[in-house]
Amino acid sequence: TTADLDGSGTTWSPGSGGNCQRTLFVCEKTSTPSNWAFTQYISKSVSTQSNISIFVNITTRFSSCNPSCPKSLNIFYSIVNSPVALLNTSNFSLLSTITGTTTVAFETFISFDLKPDEAGLYIALQDRGSCTNLNRVKVYYYQCPAQQVGLALYPSTPASTKQNVPVLVAASCATGSVNLSSPYVQCDNSGAWNGIINCSCNILNGYKLVGDSCTGCGAGQWLDVNNLSCFPCPGNCSQDLVATPICPCVHGYFRASVEGPNIGCTSPPTVPNNLVITSITNMSITLMWEKPDVVGRDDYYFVVKYWTRRSSMKVMTAFKVTQKSSVIVYTLHNLTSYTSYEISVIAANGVSDQDLYNECTRTATITAATLEGVPGVIDIAVIGQYVVWQRPISPNGIIIGYTLQVVAGSQPGRIIMVNATTFIYQVQSSDIPSSGGNAYVQVSAQTNAGNGEWSKQQLLTLPSPASSVCTTSLSSVLLSCATVPVMPLLSQNIYSLCSSVQPCHPCSSTPVPSSYNMDATSNVAVAFPALSSTSGILDESPTSPTPQPMEENGTQQNMIPIYLGVATGVMFAAVGAFIAGLCATVYVIRRDYKRKKLELANTSAGWKTDHELVEFPLETIDDKQ
Numbered sequence: 001t002t003a004d005l006d007g008s009g010t011t012w013s014p015g016s017g018g019n020c021q022r023t024l025f026v027c028e029k030t031s032t033p034s035n036w037a038f039t040q041y042i043s044k045s046v047s048t049q050s051n052i053s054i055f056v057n058i059t060t061r062f063s064s065c066n067p068s069c070p071k072s073l074n075i076f077y078s079i080v081n082s083p084v085a086l087l088n089t090s091n092f093s094l095l096s097t098i099t100g101t102t103t104v105a106f107e108t109f110i111s112f113d114l115k116p117d118e119a120g121l122y123i124a125l126q127d128r129g130s131c132t133n134l135n136r137v138k139v140y141y142y143q144c145p146a147q148q149v150g151l152a153l154y155p156s157t158p159a160s161t162k163q164n165v166p167v168l169v170a171a172s173c174a175t176g177s178v179n180l181s182s183p184y185v186q187c188d189n190s191g192a193w194n195g196i197i198n199c200s201c202n203i204l205n206g207y208k209l210v211g212d213s214c215t216g217c218g219a220g221q222w223l224d225v226n227n228l229s230c231f232p233c234p235g236n237c238s239q240d241l242v243a244t245p246i247c248p249c250v251h252g253y254f255r256a257s258v259e260g261p262n263i264g265c266t267s268p269p270t271v272p273n274n275l276v277i278t279s280i281t282n283m284s285i286t287l288m289w290e291k292p293d294v295v296g297r298d299d300y301y302f303v304v305k306y307w308t309r310r311s312s313m314k315v316m317t318a319f320k321v322t323q324k325s326s327v328i329v330y331t332l333h334n335l336t337s338y339t340s341y342e343i344s345v346i347a348a349n350g351v352s353d354q355d356l357y358n359e360c361t362r363t364a365t366i367t368a369a370t371l372e373g374v375p376g377v378i379d380i381a382v383i384g385q386y387v388v389w390q391r392p393i394s395p396n397g398i399i400i401g402y403t404l405q406v407v408a409g410s411q412p413g414r415i416i417m418v419n420a421t422t423f424i425y426q427v428q429s430s431d432i433p434s435s436g437g438n439a440y441v442q443v444s445a446q447t448n449a450g451n452g453e454w455s456k457q458q459l460l461t462l463p464s465p466a467s468s469v470c471t472t473s474l475s476s477v478l479l480s481c482a483t484v485p486v487m488p489l490l491s492q493n494i495y496s497l498c499s500s501v502q503p504c505h506p507c508s509s510t511p512v513p514s515s516y517n518m519d520a521t522s523n524v525a526v527a528f529p530a531l532s533s534t535s536g537i538l539d540e541s542p543t544s545p546t547p548q549p550m551e552e553n554g555t556q557q558n559m560i561p562i563y564l565g566v567a568t569g570v571m572f573a574a575v576g577a578f579i580a581g582l583c584a585t586v587y588v589i590r591r592d593y594k595r596k597k598l599e600l601a602n603t604s605a606g607w608k609t610d611h612e613l614v615e616f617p618l619e620t621i622d623d624k625q
Contacts, residue, residue: 003036005089011035015133027065027131035127041083042139043120050167051113052158053189056123057138058098061105063131072099074126075110081119092124105135113161114141144169144187151177151214152197160189173199176207176214176243203228206243216243222261235264254351267296268352268362272345275364278329282337282373282396282449289364291326292347300324300349306332306341337373337396337449342366372397375445375452382441382458385427389443389455397447406460409437427460 002012002024012035015025026035044052062071076092098108114121123139142159144167151174160167166186173179177199185195201207201214206223208215217223217230220239224231233239233247241248249255249265273290280286287304302323307316321330335341347362376394380387391399399420406413411433418425432439440457 001038001040001087003038003087003089005034005036012037012127012134024134025132026127026134027063027069028127028129029065029069030129033127033129036089037125037127037134038087039123039137039139041080041120041122044114044118044141046143046156046158048116048158050158051115051161052141052143053111053161054114054121054139054141056095056108056110057136057140058108058110058125058134059105059136060098060100060108061133061135062100063133065131070128070130071101071132072097072128072130073132074128075108076124076126077112078122078124079114079118080121083120084122087122087124089124092122095123105133142189142191144191144193147193148174149197150212151199151201152179154185154193154197157187159187159191163189165189166194171195171197173197174213176201176205176216178202204245206245218242220247222247224261231262234262236267237265252355254354256350266349266351267294268355268358269296269300269347269349270294271362272302272328272347272364275345275366277366277368280368280371282371283335284331284333285335285341285343285368285370286329286331287343287345287366288327288329289345291328292362295347295349297349297351300347302328302330303346303348304330304332304343305346306343308336308339308341335370336394337370338398338447340367340369343368372447372449374450375399375447377453378402378443378445378455380441380443380455380458382460384461387425387427387441387443387458389423392445392452395445395447396452397449399445399447401446403444403446403451404441405443405454406431406433406439406441407457408433408439413439432460 010026010028010030010033012024012026015023024037028035056075056077058073058075060073074097075095076089077095078087078092080091095112096108096110100106121139123137125134125137144154144157144159146156147154153172153174155169155172157167157169166188168184169187171179171181171183171185179197180200181196181198185193185197188194201209203223203225206216208223208228219242220233221230221242222233223229223243223245225245236250236253237247238250239247246261253265253267255263255265270292272292275287275289278286278288285306289302292300302321303318304321305316305318307314319330319332321328323330332341332343342365344363344365346359346364352359352362373396375396376392378389378392380389382388387404389402401420402418402422404416404418404425406416406427413433414431416425416431427439427441439460441460442454442457444454445452
């Protein structure tokens with residue numbers, strides 16, 4: 001396209017190039033000539049990720065003129081993204097000015113960069129009074145061509161804009177093949193490919209080389225990677241895929257991890273039938289069930305799980321049962337007596353581990369409880385002639401009582417039976433064999449299944465016959481209660497023992513009968529009471545001795561008990577003062593502890609300053625608050 005912008009009527013016109021060449025010629029001898037020639041819209045035609053170099057090659061020949069005229073042309077360009085109906089020279093930018101000194105045709109090379117988001121351009125030439133033949137305008141860029149070499153694919157790629165800096169292109173291969181060489185090839189700035197792509201048919205995906213392309217087996221077949229032959233899909237497999245080295249299993253069927261593509265798919269078994277309990281003991285439960293309707297495979301087996309809850313924790317045990325008979329009998333051993341168990345029998349085989357989500361559909365569950373057994377061993381403690389114990393850690397049933405036995409040397413002593421709610425017993429002299437040696441006591445618990453294991457024997461300390469039981473003073477009792485090595489679980493029973501002392505008769509060394517109501521202010525010697533049948537002893541208890549007789553004039557037969565009473569009164573006062581001080585200390589500690597809790601509560605509620613603290617009466621604040 002040409003334009004006469006000076007209005008002279010003279011502009012570029014077709015020349016006589018000959019040989020089917022189209023040329024343009026201009027020669028205007030006015031004062032201010034301006035003649036323009038424009039190329040058609042030139043599209044980049046490809047998308048690029050980086051700049052490309054646009055090259056412009058112009059062939060011209062300047063003619064002589066008389067008088068003389070300039071031998072030069074201005075080259076302009078305009079970058080646009082689509083063709084423009086009416087070109088405006090104000091949108092063009094000067095690219096270069098070419099000049100000549102002879103009348104021989106010559107070539108001019110010009111280049112510039114086109115950005116990735118720039119789609120096309122126009123080139124324009126402006127004559128300012130020369131006599132010029134325009135033979136050719138060539139606009140181009142270099143690119144490496146799209147081509148396929150074997151199984152390798154080379155995409156069309158614009159060349160680099162920088163000398164000796166090639167463009168890296170990701171290598172690709174034809175369908176069904178994989179690249180075994182470098183992941184990139186290079187396109188240099190002259191448009192030539194550098195590097196080789198080595199592609200091979202992907203046998204592992206079911207493709208083999210047939211001619212110049214990779215081909216897979218047809219639908220319903222799989223490719224043997226060893227001999228590259230196609231075989232029909234085995235049973236329970238999908239028949240829809242092509243080009244596969246293994247036919248996938250249909251829904252609900254699976255292959256074991258050790259099975260190859262020539263093995264058909266199988267299913268997990270169904271639930272075991274008719275799970276029942278056939279017998280129960282205190283330590284075992286015998287189960288019986290029938291073979292599932294569908295086992296799926298020959299390698300089926302069963303998993304027996306059972307569990308109970310102990311200390312809020314679920315404890316589970318599992319066993320594998322491989323019996324293959326139509327009716328299976330299995331016994332769980334070493335169970336805990338008098339315990340409820342939940343038992344599950346799960347049918348499994350070589351592929352059930354691939355379908356764990358549906359394991360519940362293959363599980364039969366039943367609940368059973370073991371029978372009572374003999375109790376476990378219990379812990380005991382001895383304070384003087386008192387025996388204290390607690391329930392066994394493993395009762396193994398309902399405790400119906402406890403059995404005590406006192407032994408001395410090799411002679412067994414009396415067997416004492418107490419009820420299930422009694423945990424303290426006072427050993428009497430009549431309970432001890434007359435061997436003259438040390439006496440020991442042991443205790444066992446009892447259920448309907450029998451007596452449990454005896455506890456460890458503990459040494460008894462009994463008062464001398466002359467002083468009877470009242471010679472044990474309150475101070476010695478408290479000392480015993482404070483120093484005896486007691487197991488933590490026995491602490492509550494020992495506390496009850498140490499707080500249940502009763503007074504003796506003031507004028508005698510014998511205990512007061514349980515029916516005797518003594519004035520609490522009397523100065524008395526104190527001893528532990530003999531437990532009556534109402535406190536839990538099942539068999540006959542020894543008869544409590546009666547008070548010693550007194551003479552008619554009211555004086556005691558001797559003065560020793562009076563002195564003993566006075567001494568005991570002084571001891572009572574000292575011990576009372578000690579206990580009062582101890583109680584006061586405990587009260588102060590408890591008061592300060594609760595005040596501290598109150599301060600923490602106030603602080604957490606957002607009360608920051610001392611005058612904002614609110615104090616409540618101590619009796620209104622308990623541990624929960």
